[in-house]
Amino acid sequence: MMKEPIFDVAHLAHIEIYSPKVEESVWFFKEILGMEESHRQGDSVYMRAYEDFYHHTLIITQNEEAGLGHVAWRATSPQALERRVLEIEATGYGTGWIEGDVGHGPAYQFTTPDGHKMEILWEVEYFKPNEEQATPLLNRPQKRPRRGVPVRRLDHVNVLAKETNKNVEFLENALGFKVRERILNDDNTDVAAWLSSNSLVHEVAIMGDALAEKGRLHHICYWYGYPQHLMDVSELLVEHGYKIEAGPGKHGVSQAYFLYVIEPGGNRVELFGDTGYQVFDPDWKTVEWKGKDLEHAIIWYGSNLPQEFFEYGTPVRKKAAAPIK
Template identity: 60%
Template sequence: MTQQQPQEPIFDVHQLAHVEILSPKPDETVRFFKDLLGMQESARSGQSVYLRAYEDWYHHTLKVTEAKKPGLGHLAWRTSSQAALERRVRVLEGTGLGKGWSEGDLGHGAAYQFSSPDGHNVELLWDVDYWQAPPELRSPLLNRPQKRPLQGVPVRRLDHVNLMAANVTTDKDFWMEQLGFRLREHIVAPDGGEIAAWMSVSPLAHEIAIMGDQSGMQGRLHHICYWYGSPQHLSDLADVMREQDITIEAGPGKHGITQGMFMYVIEPGGNRVELFGDTGYMILDPDWKPIRWTEETLARGIIWHGSDLPAEFFLYATPLIEKVEELEAAGVLD
């Protein structure tokens, strides 16, 4: 395995700006995020709807695009400056994974597009539009971009994304060495190979996670996550999800890894969505040593409080593998 942290920290990538998910049932997916999670619709264009949570400052943090199959459209990360964007572009162009510049999209300016080693579509950007609340939604709390919504159990902000990859270490090293992510926690197999890794560019315990994918497919999405702040909201939301016929895959419960209170649900389009009930823990130490989980300690890492995760949690990702035979051929169901 390569070194676990860059020799000299890179601070060019600043935050997860937005995620695009694909849905074969876009109207139902949008209803899920708006009516149940209380998100605000920013705009519509073509086959896409742009959404944001009430403490997200940008034009949108979620783009839902109609497609034949569920999955990830792309991830977008905002850099710390225009100069930082240009520095990362020069590095990415040397990796062979760069795709070039786009003119931008609703809510942001020019973006440099590339792929991860496992084929996930990613872009870096600097110029963004800040959402402006209409008068009736302006909050007297000046450090909040809008009033707390009155529908559903409203999420507060985009938190993180979890991706599947055939080789966790290869993808982890790419995010660390080319983009400056810091490894926070990881699961290491007896042979030294990595099973999963959690990374961030901020004091959050993670903004991106990479999990091993045995399917043989590339570019799959495990889940996106929105944050509540109050664990009680997960209990409230569990009632809402059951009454609205939304599949609760696991939770509410607490992970040992990242220490987050969680609930996993499957939105109507087929993508997994995690709802976070608190912040977990913050990392303020500039010389943080990654937490290493092994077979002996993993049970406490996956679930600290609550029921065990179902086996499908480690297999299900979007796009789906539609045939059981394909799973068996990949050795996933052995």
Template identity: 70%
Template sequence: MRKEPIFDVAQLAHVEIFSPKPDETLWFFKDLLGMEISHQEGQSVYLRAYEDFYHHTLKITEGKEAGLGHVAWRTSSQQALDRRVSAIQGTGLEKGWVENEIGHGDAYQFTTPDGHPMELLWEVEYFEAPSELKTPLLNRPQKKPQRGVPVRRLDHVNLMTSETKPNVDFMMDKLGFNLREHIQLKDGTDVAAWMSVSPLVHEIAMMGDPLGGKGRMHHLCYWYGYPQHLMDICELFTENGITIEAGPGKHGVSQAYFLYVLEPGGNRVELFGDAGYLIFDPDWKPITWKEEDLEKGIIWYGSQLPEEFFRYGTPIIGDKKPSTIG
């Protein structure tokens, strides 16, 4: 019998990344991807896409190397937050409460079994558009920016793991995530998984790290809505010295049009040209991709992904950097 589903985690709220080149990273997201600055304080800048309703969905913090700061999830209520905190306590992965955070209320911090920093929160600050950004479209938080090719909203994050199953089990058992698709080797080992708490195919993906690293980030992703915008941003990247790693193309897993690029600080960013498909079935059976299926599972339209795509993550392991980083 299927376990009673947990609906306590509602959505991906924001992601923090570290950058050794914070000014250039900010330029990438603000001027090329058209994101808005919500706040600047200390070594951090807070940004949001023009259809993100919260104070921010991205936090860029200056650091010695590129990598993941943390992933934040919003719960469906204060009571839901309390329940998930109770579920995490005693696992050895809890870190405790933090207060006085910018853009949201108290947050409970923890890690995945692999060490990825995460937090849960309920209270959020909603973006209030200044007069020059107000729009007559009342269901949109602000005007569409007139710079770059502006992304519309935060979509998902992809994390690399030394071992996939313990991390996937943790997200499902303690936080209530649903397994939507996964890649399984001939020996039955899962090497990648796509999970969500909403009808999206995934708000988080986890994939095995062939270099054996722990706690690394593969990419974060923002959503455009229209595949044409992938072509448009490619022109801006080409004219502004940003090397495209892969795409535009289309994945079999998730059925989404994609583009991968490394921002100047070294973190990989994916841009979605559509939402793939949505899942409304409450009794969804996870899609299993076998080794023999991978040619179409990884990509079914466009050129093949480069080998470094599966090995490169942040923080970087070793001295070698892909040619896409200046």
């Protein structure tokens, strides 16, 4: 009889990114993407989209170089948290408990084999709107902002890894993620994989780092859900001199209607214009793209991806003289 799926990770709770230009990054997320500032403490600014229910989903922390701070996952219960901690500890990648942080309670910290910092937690603080923010739409945490073209919620994170497979297996085995889609080399090793713990096609993607670096961030993604909003935000981005790296266009993998932009700190941000498709089938067979099928994997239609898309990550590193493919 098949092994039962693991339901211990509920979803992506928040992401910390590093920025050498925190104020410019905050302006971008606030005035262009319509996000809200929740809190400031030390070198960090805490932000959220208007349909994010928790205290924050993004932390922007001052740092000399751009890059990924950490990624936090919420467990589906205190018991699920305990189970996952045991599994992570067994892998040797655990780094231990913290008592809590701004907006959440105790969290168990660990890294991926590639070194991306992550944590898993149960207790969260919910966002509470002030009088002006309060909305009569009871399933929405606050009014839709009147600034920019406001994103609705955090969607996913995409990281680069020196060695894809090892990291994918870690997420599958220690955390219970399912691989929804993968791009394969001819020898069936992973080029990239898209994983989720819920019905989203992916909450985390792992792509091979073309520069063979470790622990880099490819992009974080916020969600609109309406294709028109990618057109609308493109107007603001172009007129305000931000760099659209690619999009709008539609990926084959995940069917995401995408737009990629570089925020002032240097990190790539994806904006997601529809819902792609969702995986409700509990016995989902991973979609595998290889060989001749690859033609449609990256771009189903619309804007192509520049070469930079496959090399640029944060922290920024130069391409080696003899690039590793």
